[in-house]
Amino acid sequence: MRILNVVNKSPFERNCLESCLRLANSGSSILLIEDGVYAALGNTAKSTLIKNDQKNLGFYVLINDLDARGLSEAPMIDSISRVDYDGFVDLVVDHDSIHSWL
Amino acid sequence: MKLGLLVNEGPFNHQASDTAYHFAKAAISKGHQVLRVFFYFDGVNNANKLSEPQSDDRNIVKMWGELASAHNIDLVVCVAAGLRRGLKEEVLADGFRISGLGQMIELGLAADRTIVFGD
Amino acid sequence: MPEDSIFETKGVKKNFMFVCNKAPYGTIYALEALEMIMISAAFEQHAVIVFIDDGVFQIKKGHNTKSTGMKNFSPTFGVVSMEKEDADEDDEIDMVWRIVVEKESIEARGLSEEDLVLETEVLSSGELSDLMAKQDVILTS
Numbered sequence: 001m002r003i004l005n006v007v008n009k010s011p012f013e014r015n016c017l018e019s020c021l022r023l024a025n026s027g028s029s030i031l032l033i034e035d036g037v038y039a040a041l042g043n044t045a046k047s048t049l050i051k052n053d054q055k056n057l058g059f060y061v062l063i064n065d066l067d068a069r070g071l072s073e074a075p076m077i078d079s080i081s082r083v084d085y086d087g088f089v090d091l092v093v094d095h096d097s098i099h100s101w102l
Numbered sequence: 103m104k105l106g107l108l109v110n111e112g113p114f115n116h117q118a119s120d121t122a123y124h125f126a127k128a129a130i131s132k133g134h135q136v137l138r139v140f141f142y143f144d145g146v147n148n149a150n151k152l153s154e155p156q157s158d159d160r161n162i163v164k165m166w167g168e169l170a171s172a173h174n175i176d177l178v179v180c181v182a183a184g185l186r187r188g189l190k191e192e193v194l195a196d197g198f199r200i201s202g203l204g205q206m207i208e209l210g211l212a213a214d215r216t217i218v219f220g221d
Numbered sequence: 222m223p224e225d226s227i228f229e230t231k232g233v234k235k236n237f238m239f240v241c242n243k244a245p246y247g248t249i250y251a252l253e254a255l256e257m258i259m260i261s262a263a264f265e266q267h268a269v270i271v272f273i274d275d276g277v278f279q280i281k282k283g284h285n286t287k288s289t290g291m292k293n294f295s296p297t298f299g300v301v302s303m304e305k306e307d308a309d310e311d312d313e314i315d316m317v318w319r320i321v322v323e324k325e326s327i328e329a330r331g332l333s334e335e336d337l338v339l340e341t342e343v344l345s346s347g348e349l350s351d352l353m354a355k356q357d358v359i360l361t362s
Binding site: 218 | 225226227228229230233235237249250253256257260261263264266357358359360361362
Binding site: 001002003015019022023024025028096097098099100101102 | 240242273274323325346349350351353354355356357358359361362
């Protein structure tokens with residue numbers, strides 16, 4: 001089964017992304033939403049969390065939350081795809097279950 | 103596809119309810135069905151009709167009610183979590199109903215996907 | 222099945238996972254999540270109750286909340302254990318409950334199995350990862 005992991009915490013404040021990366025099954029996906037979108041930035045002290053992924057995870061970030069935080073033009077990690085709410089719905093449908101890392 | 107949503111945070115301390123709302127709207131516009139939104143923890147505060155946001159803010163209590171009536175979504179507020187926070191029938195906004203936690207497990211069984219929105 | 226069911230779920234069997242990842246008392250999440258777990262028992266579903274990260278502090282022995290005025294919900298974990306035993310022993314009910322802690326989480330917090338109020342399965346991150354991938358409904362709080 002493929003899991004869609006949803007992370008909504010800044011990696012600078014909480015360890016949810018780290019726990020998610022530790023426990024995510026290889027081949028599953030991670031969607032960054034809300035304050036989780038800060039983890040998608042390409043030039044921060046936390047960028048390596050995603051850049052160093054060894055599990056072949058699929059990474060997505062919610063555009064709407066990037067826009068809200070003034071990050072539309074900011075440098076992103078290359079391997080992350082941008083989705084809107086429609087894309088969020090498609091990801092939910094395309095995976096077997098959803099794990100929100102609250 | 104049948105979807106079940108859980109909202110665990112109130113509308114004025116967290117984005118969770120807004121994200122859930124926009125997700126629900128997108129899902130409906132793509133032809134999916136949102137069976138129920140279950141409000142738990144401080145999420146019960148999304149059902150308080152006494153809430154009066156400032157005029158330049160969104161009124162998510164009303165928005166949920168309108169979305170629910172337009173698309174037949176069951177908005178359920180947890181009775182136990184509600185009682186603790188003074189969220190009772192007297193203050194319940196249009197479109198919501200109060201019921202037990204079992205409704206959340208039932209939702210997990212009935213929905214093809216269950217998604218939690220919280221902190 | 223509880224009486225107020227609306228949806229047709231008769232005969233539906235799913236794997237539920239309850240992820241407890243927050244410390245007790247500082248916030249209400251642990252307490253209300255536990256209420257959710259207790260209610261779920263009535264539905265006779267397969268469930269994994271998993272403690273990771275600061276959630277492992279929820280099941281540390283010796284909680285004494287008297288001087289803080291907070292409700293001590295530690296004893297409720299004894300009821301969770303009983304529910305699990307009931308499910309395990311009753312052949313009529315197709316329901317398996319597992320209570321799991323992540324090895325890395327307890328070790329990182331200086332705890333061992335002896336410090337816990339519950340009898341648990343201790344799984345490595347890798348084992349837990351595989352178990353998570355088998356769940357239909359994952360409830361976190």
